[in-house]
Amino acid sequence: MSTSSSRNPLELVDRYLQAVRFWLPKNRRQEDLLAELGEDLRSQIEEKQSELGHALSTDEISEILKRCGAPMLVASRLGPRRHLIGPTLFPVYEFVLKMVLLWILVPVFIFIVGPATLASTNGDWGKTVLVTLGNLWSGAFVAAGIITLVFAILERTHAIADINCKWDPSSLPPLQKPERKTSFVQTICELAFNVFGLVWLLLVPNHPFLILGPATAFLKLGPIWHTFYVPIVLLTVAVIVRLAVALARSQWTAFPLWSQLLQTAVSLILVHYMIQAAGHTVQGDWHPFVTIADGVRSSEQYVRYTTIAAVVNVSLLIGLVGTWLGVCIGGAVQTWELLKHIRKNRSVSQQPASVQLR
Amino acid sequence: MSNGSQATTEIFENLKLELRRGCLTLAVLTQLRTERYGYTLRKALADDGLEIDEGTLYPLLRRLENQGLLVSQWREEDKRNKRFYRLSPVGEQILEQLLGEWQRINTSLSKILQEA
Numbered sequence: 001m002s003t004s005s006s007r008n009p010l011e012l013v014d015r016y017l018q019a020v021r022f023w024l025p026k027n028r029r030q031e032d033l034l035a036e037l038g039e040d041l042r043s044q045i046e047e048k049q050s051e052l053g054h055a056l057s058t059d060e061i062s063e064i065l066k067r068c069g070a071p072m073l074v075a076s077r078l079g080p081r082r083h084l085i086g087p088t089l090f091p092v093y094e095f096v097l098k099m100v101l102l103w104i105l106v107p108v109f110i111f112i113v114g115p116a117t118l119a120s121t122n123g124d125w126g127k128t129v130l131v132t133l134g135n136l137w138s139g140a141f142v143a144a145g146i147i148t149l150v151f152a153i154l155e156r157t158h159a160i161a162d163i164n165c166k167w168d169p170s171s172l173p174p175l176q177k178p179e180r181k182t183s184f185v186q187t188i189c190e191l192a193f194n195v196f197g198l199v200w201l202l203l204v205p206n207h208p209f210l211i212l213g214p215a216t217a218f219l220k221l222g223p224i225w226h227t228f229y230v231p232i233v234l235l236t237v238a239v240i241v242r243l244a245v246a247l248a249r250s251q252w253t254a255f256p257l258w259s260q261l262l263q264t265a266v267s268l269i270l271v272h273y274m275i276q277a278a279g280h281t282v283q284g285d286w287h288p289f290v291t292i293a294d295g296v297r298s299s300e301q302y303v304r305y306t307t308i309a310a311v312v313n314v315s316l317l318i319g320l321v322g323t324w325l326g327v328c329i330g331g332a333v334q335t336w337e338l339l340k341h342i343r344k345n346r347s348v349s350q351q352p353a354s355v356q357l358r
Numbered sequence: 359m360s361n362g363s364q365a366t367t368e369i370f371e372n373l374k375l376e377l378r379r380g381c382l383t384l385a386v387l388t389q390l391r392t393e394r395y396g397y398t399l400r401k402a403l404a405d406d407g408l409e410i411d412e413g414t415l416y417p418l419l420r421r422l423e424n425q426g427l428l429v430s431q432w433r434e435e436d437k438r439n440k441r442f443y444r445l446s447p448v449g450e451q452i453l454e455q456l457l458g459e460w461q462r463i464n465t466s467l468s469k470i471l472q473e474a
Protein backbone atom coordinates (compact mmCIF):
# COMPACT_ATOMS: atom_id res chain seq x y z
CA MET A 1 0.00 0.00 0.00
CA SER A 2 1.48 3.35 -0.95
CA THR A 3 1.61 5.86 1.87
CA SER A 4 2.81 8.94 -0.01
CA SER A 5 1.70 10.99 -2.92
CA SER A 6 5.21 12.51 -3.42
CA ARG A 7 7.21 11.63 -6.50
CA ASN A 8 10.59 11.51 -4.69
CA PRO A 9 10.53 8.80 -1.99
CA LEU A 10 13.53 10.41 -0.23
CA GLU A 11 11.35 13.43 0.48
CA LEU A 12 9.78 11.25 3.16
CA VAL A 13 13.04 11.44 5.14
CA ASP A 14 12.95 15.26 5.06
CA ARG A 15 9.32 15.20 6.14
CA TYR A 16 10.25 12.83 8.96
CA LEU A 17 13.11 15.09 10.10
CA GLN A 18 10.80 18.10 9.93
CA ALA A 19 8.32 16.30 12.19
CA VAL A 20 11.10 15.42 14.67
CA ARG A 21 12.36 19.03 14.60
CA PHE A 22 8.88 20.24 15.60
CA TRP A 23 9.21 18.51 19.00
CA LEU A 24 12.79 19.59 19.69
CA PRO A 25 13.94 22.87 21.28
CA LYS A 26 15.19 25.24 18.60
CA ASN A 27 18.95 25.50 19.08
CA ARG A 28 22.15 24.60 17.31
CA ARG A 29 22.78 21.46 19.33
CA GLN A 30 19.43 20.01 18.28
CA GLU A 31 19.99 21.00 14.63
CA ASP A 32 23.30 19.15 14.82
CA LEU A 33 21.60 16.07 16.23
CA LEU A 34 18.96 16.24 13.51
CA ALA A 35 21.61 16.48 10.82
CA GLU A 36 23.25 13.37 12.25
CA LEU A 37 19.95 11.54 12.41
CA GLY A 38 19.27 12.49 8.76
CA GLU A 39 22.71 11.25 7.78
CA ASP A 40 22.15 8.00 9.65
CA LEU A 41 18.79 7.44 7.89
CA ARG A 42 20.29 8.19 4.47
CA SER A 43 23.13 5.78 5.17
CA GLN A 44 20.61 3.08 6.08
CA ILE A 45 18.69 3.75 2.85
CA GLU A 46 21.88 3.70 0.83
CA GLU A 47 22.95 0.39 2.30
CA LYS A 48 19.55 -1.15 1.70
CA GLN A 49 19.64 0.05 -1.91
CA SER A 50 23.01 -1.55 -2.55
CA GLU A 51 21.74 -4.74 -0.88
CA LEU A 52 18.57 -4.88 -3.04
CA GLY A 53 20.16 -3.46 -6.19
CA HIS A 54 17.43 -0.85 -6.83
CA ALA A 55 16.23 2.49 -5.52
CA LEU A 56 13.96 2.12 -2.52
CA SER A 57 10.24 2.71 -2.86
CA THR A 58 8.27 4.94 -0.50
CA ASP A 59 7.03 1.87 1.36
CA GLU A 60 10.54 0.54 1.88
CA ILE A 61 11.70 3.91 3.19
CA SER A 62 8.63 4.00 5.43
CA GLU A 63 9.76 0.70 6.94
CA ILE A 64 13.14 2.19 7.84
CA LEU A 65 11.49 5.27 9.38
CA LYS A 66 9.02 3.13 11.30
CA ARG A 67 11.90 1.15 12.77
CA CYS A 68 13.49 4.42 13.84
CA GLY A 69 10.32 5.37 15.75
CA ALA A 70 7.53 7.95 15.82
CA PRO A 71 8.85 11.56 15.49
CA MET A 72 7.67 12.60 18.94
CA LEU A 73 9.35 9.60 20.61
CA VAL A 74 12.59 10.07 18.71
CA ALA A 75 12.58 13.77 19.66
CA SER A 76 12.04 12.86 23.31
CA ARG A 77 15.13 10.63 23.18
CA LEU A 78 17.26 13.12 21.25
CA GLY A 79 16.21 16.20 23.18
CA PRO A 80 17.43 17.29 26.58
CA ARG A 81 15.90 15.65 29.65
CA ARG A 82 13.23 18.12 30.80
CA HIS A 83 11.12 18.12 33.92
CA LEU A 84 9.26 20.69 35.92
CA ILE A 85 10.30 19.16 39.26
CA GLY A 86 13.25 16.78 39.25
CA PRO A 87 13.71 13.51 41.16
CA THR A 88 15.64 15.22 43.99
CA LEU A 89 12.89 17.68 44.81
CA PHE A 90 9.92 15.49 43.91
CA PRO A 91 9.58 13.62 47.27
CA VAL A 92 9.64 16.97 49.13
CA TYR A 93 7.10 18.39 46.66
CA GLU A 94 4.82 15.39 47.15
CA PHE A 95 5.11 15.68 50.95
CA VAL A 96 4.34 19.43 50.98
CA LEU A 97 1.42 18.95 48.58
CA LYS A 98 -0.09 16.23 50.77
CA MET A 99 0.44 18.26 53.94
CA VAL A 100 -1.15 21.39 52.55
CA LEU A 101 -4.06 19.74 50.77
CA LEU A 102 -4.99 16.95 53.18
CA TRP A 103 -3.87 18.21 56.56
CA ILE A 104 -4.35 21.95 56.27
CA LEU A 105 -6.82 22.80 53.52
CA VAL A 106 -9.38 20.03 54.12
CA PRO A 107 -9.56 20.51 57.95
CA VAL A 108 -9.76 24.31 57.52
CA PHE A 109 -12.69 23.90 55.14
CA ILE A 110 -14.45 21.31 57.29
CA PHE A 111 -14.02 22.98 60.66
CA ILE A 112 -13.81 26.70 59.86
CA VAL A 113 -15.08 27.57 56.37
CA GLY A 114 -17.92 25.00 56.49
CA PRO A 115 -19.44 26.25 59.80
CA ALA A 116 -18.96 29.89 58.67
CA THR A 117 -20.80 29.12 55.43
CA LEU A 118 -23.51 27.33 57.41
CA ALA A 119 -24.02 30.47 59.47
CA SER A 120 -24.16 32.69 56.37
CA THR A 121 -26.68 30.41 54.64
CA ASN A 122 -28.94 30.37 57.70
CA GLY A 123 -28.48 26.68 58.38
CA ASP A 124 -29.14 25.44 54.83
CA TRP A 125 -27.05 22.24 54.89
CA GLY A 126 -27.42 21.39 51.20
CA LYS A 127 -26.28 24.82 50.07
CA THR A 128 -23.47 24.80 52.66
CA VAL A 129 -22.09 21.47 51.44
CA LEU A 130 -22.22 22.60 47.79
CA VAL A 131 -20.63 26.01 48.47
CA THR A 132 -17.93 24.52 50.75
CA LEU A 133 -17.05 21.77 48.28
CA GLY A 134 -16.89 24.31 45.45
CA ASN A 135 -14.62 26.59 47.47
CA LEU A 136 -12.52 23.62 48.59
CA TRP A 137 -12.01 22.56 44.96
CA SER A 138 -10.92 26.07 43.89
CA GLY A 139 -8.74 26.42 47.00
CA ALA A 140 -7.05 23.05 46.40
CA PHE A 141 -6.48 23.94 42.75
CA VAL A 142 -4.89 27.31 43.58
CA ALA A 143 -2.81 25.86 46.45
CA ALA A 144 -1.52 22.99 44.26
CA GLY A 145 -0.69 25.50 41.51
CA ILE A 146 1.25 27.79 43.85
CA ILE A 147 3.16 24.88 45.43
CA THR A 148 4.04 23.52 41.98
CA LEU A 149 5.19 26.95 40.85
CA VAL A 150 7.38 27.43 43.95
CA PHE A 151 8.99 24.02 43.48
CA ALA A 152 9.49 24.62 39.75
CA ILE A 153 11.33 27.87 40.64
CA LEU A 154 13.42 26.02 43.25
CA GLU A 155 14.26 23.41 40.60
CA ARG A 156 15.27 26.06 38.05
CA THR A 157 17.36 28.07 40.49
CA HIS A 158 19.01 24.95 42.01
CA ALA A 159 18.23 26.46 45.40
CA ILE A 160 18.23 23.01 46.95
CA ALA A 161 21.65 22.04 45.52
CA ASP A 162 23.69 23.04 48.58
CA ILE A 163 21.49 21.05 51.00
CA ASN A 164 23.81 18.07 50.64
CA CYS A 165 26.81 20.20 51.73
CA LYS A 166 25.01 21.73 54.73
CA TRP A 167 23.52 18.44 55.89
CA ASP A 168 24.56 17.46 59.40
CA PRO A 169 23.81 13.99 60.85
CA SER A 170 23.41 15.47 64.35
CA SER A 171 20.38 17.43 63.09
CA LEU A 172 18.50 14.18 62.39
CA PRO A 173 15.22 13.87 64.34
CA PRO A 174 15.31 11.55 67.38
CA LEU A 175 14.12 7.98 66.98
CA GLN A 176 10.34 7.68 67.08
CA LYS A 177 9.00 5.79 70.04
CA PRO A 178 7.31 2.54 69.04
CA GLU A 179 3.53 2.86 68.72
CA ARG A 180 1.98 2.44 72.16
CA LYS A 181 -1.14 0.35 72.36
CA THR A 182 -3.85 1.47 74.74
CA SER A 183 -3.05 -0.32 77.97
CA PHE A 184 -5.37 -2.80 79.69
CA VAL A 185 -5.40 -0.64 82.86
CA GLN A 186 -6.33 2.46 80.87
CA THR A 187 -9.27 0.68 79.21
CA ILE A 188 -10.44 -0.68 82.58
CA CYS A 189 -10.30 2.84 84.09
CA GLU A 190 -12.22 4.28 81.13
CA LEU A 191 -14.81 1.53 81.47
CA ALA A 192 -15.22 2.08 85.23
CA PHE A 193 -15.47 5.85 84.73
CA ASN A 194 -18.19 5.44 82.07
CA VAL A 195 -20.18 2.94 84.18
CA PHE A 196 -20.02 5.40 87.05
CA GLY A 197 -21.12 8.17 84.65
CA LEU A 198 -24.07 6.08 83.44
CA VAL A 199 -25.25 5.40 86.99
CA TRP A 200 -24.91 9.12 87.77
CA LEU A 201 -26.90 10.00 84.62
CA LEU A 202 -29.68 7.55 85.50
CA LEU A 203 -29.96 8.98 89.02
CA VAL A 204 -30.00 12.66 88.01
CA PRO A 205 -33.72 12.92 86.94
CA ASN A 206 -34.86 11.87 90.42
CA HIS A 207 -31.98 13.49 92.29
CA PRO A 208 -31.17 16.81 90.55
CA PHE A 209 -28.93 17.66 93.53
CA LEU A 210 -26.33 15.40 91.84
CA ILE A 211 -25.93 17.92 89.02
CA LEU A 212 -27.08 21.26 90.49
CA GLY A 213 -25.82 20.84 94.03
CA PRO A 214 -27.23 23.38 96.54
CA ALA A 215 -28.62 25.43 93.62
CA THR A 216 -31.43 22.84 93.46
CA ALA A 217 -33.17 25.13 95.92
CA PHE A 218 -33.82 27.76 93.22
CA LEU A 219 -32.82 26.12 89.89
CA LYS A 220 -34.15 23.18 87.92
CA LEU A 221 -32.98 21.45 84.74
CA GLY A 222 -33.97 23.22 81.49
CA PRO A 223 -35.66 21.91 78.33
CA ILE A 224 -32.41 20.83 76.58
CA TRP A 225 -31.76 18.38 79.39
CA HIS A 226 -35.10 16.65 78.77
CA THR A 227 -34.68 16.65 74.96
CA PHE A 228 -31.17 15.22 74.93
CA TYR A 229 -31.23 13.04 78.05
CA VAL A 230 -32.04 9.77 76.23
CA PRO A 231 -29.45 10.25 73.41
CA ILE A 232 -26.77 11.07 76.03
CA VAL A 233 -27.64 7.94 78.03
CA LEU A 234 -27.59 5.83 74.82
CA LEU A 235 -24.23 7.27 73.83
CA THR A 236 -22.79 6.44 77.25
CA VAL A 237 -24.11 2.86 76.96
CA ALA A 238 -22.51 2.62 73.48
CA VAL A 239 -19.17 3.80 74.92
CA ILE A 240 -19.37 1.13 77.64
CA VAL A 241 -20.10 -1.56 75.05
CA ARG A 242 -17.21 -0.30 72.89
CA LEU A 243 -14.77 -0.43 75.80
CA ALA A 244 -15.99 -3.87 76.85
CA VAL A 245 -15.50 -5.22 73.30
CA ALA A 246 -12.03 -3.61 73.14
CA LEU A 247 -11.16 -5.39 76.39
CA ALA A 248 -12.59 -8.75 75.36
CA ARG A 249 -11.12 -8.66 71.84
CA SER A 250 -7.69 -7.08 72.30
CA GLN A 251 -6.51 -8.77 69.08
CA TRP A 252 -8.83 -6.49 67.05
CA THR A 253 -6.24 -3.75 66.69
CA ALA A 254 -8.31 -1.57 64.34
CA PHE A 255 -11.51 -1.78 66.40
CA PRO A 256 -10.59 0.78 69.12
CA LEU A 257 -9.55 3.28 66.43
CA TRP A 258 -12.59 3.19 64.18
CA SER A 259 -15.12 2.70 66.98
CA GLN A 260 -13.68 5.71 68.81
CA LEU A 261 -13.90 7.73 65.60
CA LEU A 262 -17.52 6.65 65.17
CA GLN A 263 -18.22 7.64 68.76
CA THR A 264 -16.60 11.04 68.15
CA ALA A 265 -18.74 11.56 65.04
CA VAL A 266 -21.95 10.75 66.95
CA SER A 267 -20.87 13.03 69.82
CA LEU A 268 -20.16 15.81 67.34
CA ILE A 269 -23.65 15.52 65.86
CA LEU A 270 -25.22 15.45 69.32
CA VAL A 271 -23.27 18.49 70.58
CA HIS A 272 -24.06 20.33 67.34
CA TYR A 273 -27.81 19.83 67.82
CA MET A 274 -27.53 20.81 71.48
CA ILE A 275 -25.84 24.10 70.51
CA GLN A 276 -28.47 24.66 67.83
CA ALA A 277 -31.30 23.95 70.31
CA ALA A 278 -29.67 26.26 72.89
CA GLY A 279 -29.76 29.06 70.34
CA HIS A 280 -33.56 28.98 70.12
CA THR A 281 -35.29 31.45 72.41
CA VAL A 282 -38.87 30.88 73.42
CA GLN A 283 -40.68 34.23 73.79
CA GLY A 284 -37.56 36.03 74.97
CA ASP A 285 -37.05 33.54 77.84
CA TRP A 286 -33.56 32.09 77.34
CA HIS A 287 -33.07 29.29 79.86
CA PRO A 288 -31.95 26.30 77.79
CA PHE A 289 -29.88 24.38 80.34
CA VAL A 290 -31.19 25.50 83.74
CA THR A 291 -34.25 27.48 84.65
CA ILE A 292 -35.73 29.01 87.83
CA ALA A 293 -37.45 26.50 90.11
CA ASP A 294 -41.22 26.97 90.29
CA GLY A 295 -41.19 27.46 94.07
CA VAL A 296 -39.06 30.64 94.02
CA ARG A 297 -40.77 32.59 91.19
CA SER A 298 -42.48 34.84 93.72
CA SER A 299 -39.42 35.08 95.97
CA GLU A 300 -37.80 38.44 96.77
CA GLN A 301 -34.53 37.07 95.45
CA TYR A 302 -36.04 36.21 92.05
CA VAL A 303 -33.88 38.76 90.19
CA ARG A 304 -30.72 37.40 91.80
CA TYR A 305 -31.71 33.85 90.89
CA THR A 306 -32.41 34.94 87.32
CA THR A 307 -28.91 36.43 87.07
CA ILE A 308 -27.37 33.22 88.43
CA ALA A 309 -29.41 31.14 85.95
CA ALA A 310 -28.29 33.39 83.06
CA VAL A 311 -24.62 33.07 84.09
CA VAL A 312 -24.95 29.28 84.36
CA ASN A 313 -26.69 29.05 80.96
CA VAL A 314 -24.06 31.22 79.21
CA SER A 315 -21.22 29.29 80.88
CA LEU A 316 -22.72 25.97 79.80
CA LEU A 317 -23.20 27.23 76.24
CA ILE A 318 -19.56 28.39 76.08
CA GLY A 319 -18.53 25.03 77.53
CA LEU A 320 -20.58 23.24 74.89
CA VAL A 321 -18.99 25.23 72.05
CA GLY A 322 -15.57 24.45 73.53
CA THR A 323 -16.53 20.78 73.69
CA TRP A 324 -17.59 20.92 70.02
CA LEU A 325 -14.19 22.33 69.05
CA GLY A 326 -12.38 19.79 71.22
CA VAL A 327 -14.35 16.91 69.72
CA CYS A 328 -13.53 18.27 66.22
CA ILE A 329 -9.80 18.30 66.99
CA GLY A 330 -10.12 14.85 68.61
CA GLY A 331 -11.88 13.61 65.48
CA ALA A 332 -9.07 14.94 63.26
CA VAL A 333 -6.43 13.26 65.44
CA GLN A 334 -8.38 9.98 65.51
CA THR A 335 -8.80 10.07 61.71
CA TRP A 336 -5.05 10.58 61.37
CA GLU A 337 -4.37 7.66 63.75
CA LEU A 338 -6.77 5.41 61.83
CA LEU A 339 -5.21 6.34 58.46
CA LYS A 340 -1.74 5.72 59.92
CA HIS A 341 -2.87 2.30 61.14
CA ILE A 342 -4.38 1.40 57.74
CA ARG A 343 -1.24 2.56 55.91
CA LYS A 344 1.00 0.66 58.31
CA ASN A 345 -1.05 -2.53 57.87
CA ARG A 346 -0.91 -2.16 54.11
CA SER A 347 2.84 -1.65 54.04
CA VAL A 348 3.34 -4.64 56.35
CA SER A 349 1.19 -6.86 54.12
CA GLN A 350 3.17 -5.73 51.05
CA GLN A 351 6.57 -6.46 52.59
CA PRO A 352 8.27 -9.76 51.80
CA ALA A 353 8.11 -12.38 54.54
CA SER A 354 11.83 -12.07 55.32
CA VAL A 355 11.42 -8.36 56.14
CA GLN A 356 8.30 -8.92 58.24
CA LEU A 357 10.12 -11.49 60.35
CA ARG A 358 12.79 -8.95 61.42
CA MET B 359 -0.25 -11.48 28.75
CA SER B 360 -1.21 -11.56 32.44
CA ASN B 361 -0.45 -8.60 34.70
CA GLY B 362 2.10 -10.61 36.66
CA SER B 363 4.18 -11.68 33.66
CA GLN B 364 3.82 -8.19 32.15
CA ALA B 365 5.26 -6.69 35.33
CA THR B 366 8.10 -9.24 35.34
CA THR B 367 8.92 -8.39 31.71
CA GLU B 368 8.91 -4.69 32.56
CA ILE B 369 11.23 -5.22 35.54
CA PHE B 370 13.55 -7.29 33.38
CA GLU B 371 13.59 -4.67 30.61
CA ASN B 372 14.39 -1.89 33.10
CA LEU B 373 17.19 -3.88 34.71
CA LYS B 374 18.56 -4.83 31.29
CA LEU B 375 18.55 -1.16 30.34
CA GLU B 376 20.48 -0.27 33.49
CA LEU B 377 22.96 -3.08 32.87
CA ARG B 378 23.46 -2.01 29.25
CA ARG B 379 23.89 1.70 29.98
CA GLY B 380 27.43 1.52 31.38
CA CYS B 381 28.46 -1.22 28.95
CA LEU B 382 27.33 0.90 25.97
CA THR B 383 29.54 3.82 27.01
CA LEU B 384 32.50 1.48 27.30
CA ALA B 385 31.73 -0.14 23.93
CA VAL B 386 31.31 3.23 22.18
CA LEU B 387 34.56 4.60 23.60
CA THR B 388 36.39 1.42 22.61
CA GLN B 389 35.01 1.49 19.05
CA LEU B 390 36.02 5.13 18.69
CA ARG B 391 39.70 4.34 19.08
CA THR B 392 39.26 4.31 15.29
CA GLU B 393 37.57 7.33 13.71
CA ARG B 394 33.95 6.63 12.69
CA TYR B 395 30.76 8.47 11.93
CA GLY B 396 27.44 7.70 13.60
CA TYR B 397 26.03 5.13 11.22
CA THR B 398 29.23 3.10 10.85
CA LEU B 399 29.64 3.16 14.63
CA ARG B 400 26.10 1.83 15.08
CA LYS B 401 26.77 -0.84 12.50
CA ALA B 402 30.05 -1.88 14.08
CA LEU B 403 28.37 -2.22 17.47
CA ALA B 404 25.44 -4.16 15.97
CA ASP B 405 27.84 -6.50 14.14
CA ASP B 406 29.44 -7.27 17.51
CA GLY B 407 25.98 -7.99 19.00
CA LEU B 408 25.34 -4.66 20.75
CA GLU B 409 22.46 -2.95 18.94
CA ILE B 410 21.84 0.68 19.77
CA ASP B 411 19.17 2.93 18.32
CA GLU B 412 19.70 6.41 16.92
CA GLY B 413 17.88 8.10 19.79
CA THR B 414 20.30 6.60 22.30
CA LEU B 415 23.56 6.81 20.37
CA TYR B 416 23.59 10.44 19.25
CA PRO B 417 22.77 12.01 22.65
CA LEU B 418 25.41 9.67 24.18
CA LEU B 419 28.02 10.80 21.64
CA ARG B 420 27.14 14.42 22.34
CA ARG B 421 27.46 13.88 26.10
CA LEU B 422 30.82 12.16 25.78
CA GLU B 423 32.01 14.99 23.55
CA ASN B 424 30.87 17.59 26.07
CA GLN B 425 32.81 15.70 28.75
CA GLY B 426 35.89 16.02 26.56
CA LEU B 427 36.24 12.28 25.91
CA LEU B 428 35.54 12.56 22.17
CA VAL B 429 36.39 15.00 19.43
CA SER B 430 34.22 15.37 16.35
CA GLN B 431 34.40 16.95 12.96
CA TRP B 432 31.88 17.47 10.13
CA ARG B 433 33.48 16.29 6.89
CA GLU B 434 32.26 15.52 3.40
CA GLU B 435 32.46 11.91 2.34
CA ASP B 436 30.78 10.42 -0.72
CA LYS B 437 29.23 13.84 -1.44
CA ARG B 438 27.51 13.89 1.95
CA ASN B 439 28.33 15.71 5.16
CA LYS B 440 29.09 13.32 8.01
CA ARG B 441 30.18 13.88 11.54
CA PHE B 442 33.24 11.84 12.42
CA TYR B 443 34.12 10.97 16.00
CA ARG B 444 37.25 9.69 17.65
CA LEU B 445 38.67 9.41 21.16
CA SER B 446 40.39 12.50 22.54
CA PRO B 447 43.67 12.11 24.51
CA VAL B 448 41.63 12.49 27.74
CA GLY B 449 39.16 9.92 26.40
CA GLU B 450 42.03 7.45 25.83
CA GLN B 451 43.16 7.85 29.45
CA ILE B 452 39.67 7.45 30.83
CA LEU B 453 39.02 4.44 28.61
CA GLU B 454 42.12 2.70 29.96
CA GLN B 455 40.90 3.31 33.52
CA LEU B 456 37.40 2.18 32.67
CA LEU B 457 38.66 -1.01 31.03
CA GLY B 458 40.73 -1.75 34.14
CA GLU B 459 37.62 -1.26 36.27
CA TRP B 460 35.59 -3.43 33.92
CA GLN B 461 38.16 -6.23 34.21
CA ARG B 462 37.99 -6.01 38.01
CA ILE B 463 34.18 -6.11 38.02
CA ASN B 464 34.18 -8.97 35.53
CA THR B 465 36.64 -11.00 37.62
CA SER B 466 34.65 -10.37 40.83
CA LEU B 467 31.36 -11.24 39.17
CA SER B 468 32.79 -14.46 37.67
CA LYS B 469 34.05 -15.41 41.12
CA ILE B 470 30.66 -14.66 42.70
CA LEU B 471 28.82 -16.63 40.01
CA GLN B 472 31.16 -19.60 40.47
CA GLU B 473 30.56 -19.58 44.21
CA ALA B 474 26.77 -19.37 43.82
